[in-house]
Amino acid sequence: MSDVGSTFIVAVASGKGGTGKTLVATNLAVALARDGRDVVLVDCDVEAPNDHLFFEMDAQHRAVMVPLAEVDEEACTACGACRDACAYGAIRILGGHTLVFPELCHGCGACVIACPIGAMGETRRRVGEVSWGPVRGLAAQDRLTLVSGTLDIGDVKAPDVIRAARSLAAGHACVVLDAPPGVSCAAVAAVKGAGLLLLVTEPTPFGLHDLELAARLGHELEVPMAVVLNRAGTGSVDIEAWCTREGIPLVARIPFMREVAEKYADACLVADEVPAVADAIAAMVALVAEREASV
Ligand code: SF4
Ligand code: SF4
Numbered sequence: 055m056s057d058v059g060s061t062f063i064v065a066v067a068s069g070k071g072g073t074g075k076t077l078v079a080t081n082l083a084v085a086l087a088r089d090g091r092d093v094v095l096v097d098c099d100v101e102a103p104n105d106h107l108f109f110e111m112d113a114q115h116r117a118v119m120v121p122l123a124e125v126d127e128e129a130c131t132a133c134g135a136c137r138d139a140c141a142y143g144a145i146r147i148l149g150g151h152t153l154v155f156p157e158l159c160h161g162c163g164a165c166v167i168a169c170p171i172g173a174m175g176e177t178r179r180r181v182g183e184v185s186w187g188p189v190r191g192l193a194a195q196d197r198l199t200l201v202s203g204t205l206d207i208g209d210v211k212a213p214d215v216i217r218a219a220r221s222l223a224a225g226h227a228c229v230v231l232d233a234p235p236g237v238s239c240a241a242v243a244a245v246k247g248a249g250l251l252l253l254v255t256e257p258t259p260f261g262l263h264d265l266e267l268a269a270r271l272g273h274e275l276e277v278p279m280a281v282v283l284n285r286a287g288t289g290s291v292d293i294e295a296w297c298t299r300e301g302i303p304l305v306a307r308i309p310f311m312r313e314v315a316e317k318y319a320d321a322c323l324v325a326d327e328v329p330a331v332a333d334a335i336a337a338m339v340a341l342v343a344e345r346e347a348s349v
Contacts, residue, residue, distance in 0.1 A: 060227070061223070061224070061225075061226060061227060061228065061229055062227070062228050062229070062249050062250075062342070062345070062346045062349065063223075063228075063229045063231060063247060063248040063249050063250075064082070064086075064228070064229070064230050064231065064248065064249065064250045064251075064252060064342055065231040065233050065244060065245045065248035065250070065251045065252070065277070066078050066079040066082065066230065066231065066232055066233060066252045066254060067233035067235075067241060067244070067245055067251060067252070067253060067254070067268055067271075068233075068235050068253060068254045068255060068264065068265075068268060069235065069236065069237065069253075069255070069263070069264025069265055069266070069267040069268040070235050070236065070260065070261075070264040071102075071235040072235075073235075073254045073255055073256055073261065073264075073284055074254050074256070074282075074284035074285070074308060075099075075232060075233070075235065075254045076099070076104060076105060076232055077284070077308070077314075077318055077324060077331075078252065078254050078282055078284075078308075078335075078338070079095060079097075079105065079230055079231075079232035080095065080105055080108045080109075080232075080323065081323055081324060081325040081331065081335045082230055082252075082335055082338050082339070082342075083095035083198060083230040084192065084196075084198060084323055084325070085325065085335045085336065085338075085339050086228050086230065086339060086342060087192065087196040087197055087198040088192075088193070088196050089339055089343075091197075091227050091228040092197045092226050092227045092228065093197065093198050093199070093226065093227070093228045093229070093230060094198075094199040094200070094201055094222075094223040094226040094228070094229050094230070095198065095199070095200050095201070095229075095230045095232065096201045096202075096203075096219050096220055096222070096223050096229060096230070096231050096232065097200070097201065097202040097203065097219070097232045098203060098216045098219060098220070098231050098232055098233050098234055098240070098243075098244035099232055099233070099234045099235070100182060100203040100204055100205040100212050100215045100216055100219070100234065100240065101205050101212065101234065101240075103202045103203065103204055105200060105202060105232055106185075106200060106202050107321045108321050108322075108323060109189045109190075109191070109198075109200055110189070110190040110191045111187045111188060111189050111190055111200055112187050112188075112190070113185040113186060113187040113200075113202075114185065114186055114187055115183055115184070115185045116183065116184050116185075117180050117182075117183055118180065118181050118182045118183060118184055118203070118211075118214060118215050118218040119178040119179065119180055119181070120161055120178065120179060120181050120211055120214050121159075121161030121163075121176050121177075121178055122154070122156055122159050122161060122176065122177050122178060122179045123136070123144065123145070123154045123159050123161070123163075123165050123166065123174060123175075123176060124154065124174070124175050124176060124177040125152045125153075125154060125173060125174055125175075126172075126173045126174070126175065127151070127152070129171060129172070129173035130152050130173040130174075131171065131173070132147050132150050132151065132152055133170070134147050135168045135169060135170060136152065136165035136166075136168050136169050136174050137152070137165075138168070139164045139165050139167070139168035140164060140165050141162070141164065142158050142159065142160050142162075143155075143158055144156075144158035144159040144160070145165060156179060157209075157210050157211075161176070163176065180206065181205065181206055181209045181211035181214055181215060182203060182204050182205040182206050182209065182211070182214070182215035182218075183203075183204045183206075183215075184201060184202065184203050184204075184215070184218050184219050184222060185201070185202050185204070186199060186200065186201040186202070186222050187199065187200065188200075199226065201219050201222045201223060202219065203215040203216055203218060203219035212234065212238075212239070212240035212243070213239050213240055213242075213243035216234075216240060216243040216244050217243055220243075220244075228342075228346075231244050231245070231248065233245055236267075237267050237268060237270070237271045241271060242271065242275065245271060245272070245275055245277060246275055246277075248275075248277050249277075249278070249345055249346075249349055250277070250278055250279075250280065250341070250342060250345050251272045251275075251277040251278065251279045251280075252279075252280055252281075252282050252305070252338065253265055253268050253269060253272070253279055253280070253281050253282065253302075254281075254282045254284055255268075255281060255282070255283060255284065255293060256283070256284050256285045256288070256289060257283060257285065257286065257288060257289030257290070257291045257292070257293050258288075258289040258290070258291055259290070259291055261289065261291065261293070262291045262293065262296060265281070265293070265296070269300065269302065278345065279302050280302065280303045280304070280305040280338075280341055281293065281297050281302055281303070281304045281305065282305060282306050282307075282308065282334070282338065283304060283306070283307045283308070284308045285308070285309075285310040286307035286308060286309050286310060287309050287310045288310045303341075305337055305338055305341050306333075306334035306335070306337040306338055307334060308330070308331055308334045309330050311328065311330065313327070313328055314328055314330075314331060
């Protein structure tokens with residue numbers, strides 16, 4: 055069951071970048087909206103969000119802020135109590151000065167409680183931005199909202215930006231999450247609570263290796279999975295046999311075609327242009343409908 059009321063959440067993920075995850079997420083979101091759902095597509099690939107390139111929209115923007123411990127240097131006696139209380143190693147006492155490392159601080163507040171003289175407080179710092187708005191250019195009855203999270207350059211708080219982006223999906227009947235590639239904390243933040251995880255892969259040794267990693271994440275988070283095979287017809291690896299062995303359904307194949315690559319590179323919705331891709335996306339919509347009905 056999803057984590058946003060009765061919302062059904064589909065996460066689209068892959069063990070590595072460049073497998074076709076964004077192609078699947080954007081085209082699936084549009085197809086689900088055309089199938090009558092109130093859909094929000096959340097671009098959780100916050101280090102390199104690009105779902106917005108496929109849509110026209112008037113976006114609103116908001117900074118993502120996180121709590122951060124802050125020392126009053128005038129009052130601080132460098133006693134070390136806050137350092138000892140910090141489970142994340144975010145505080146050091148160096149040369150009689152108490153230093154907080156923002157990248158390590160989780161804003162838990164333990165140091166504020168531990169300080170015996172009230173010299174430790176809390177401030178907020180910006181780590182990224184979320185933008186959101188209804189997609190223009192679809193038929194009047196098709197409801198699709200796009201939410202994008204963008205991590206500030208050099209920051210490491212991707213999960214905070216992803217959580218902020220996901221929170222904007224509340225109230226919509228169907229959420230499609232374009233997860234960051236890999237199996238990092240950011241991928242966990244994106245996939246957690248989904249009702250279905252679509253793993254996009256390709257039939258190569260690299261594709262299989264990263265598929266195995268991504269499937270491990272799905273098992274860990276106890277999210278039902280299905281595989282989408284991109285660039286089908288190339289490569290040397292039998293992904294279908296792997297799916298059979300693992301008991302994970304292979305829901306759709308997107309054939310390797312020059313036309314797919316060209317349309318995608320032009321930021322087109324490929325399913326609108328290439329019938330074979332439309333068929334693959336239709337198979338995913340059918341699976342979503344089946345899973346929605348079972349929760
Ligand atoms: S707020 Fe929590 S994580 Fe941050 S420095 Fe204080 S104790 Fe450490
Ligand atoms: S506990 Fe308070 S006084 Fe002690 S080092 Fe930390 S901020 Fe300074």
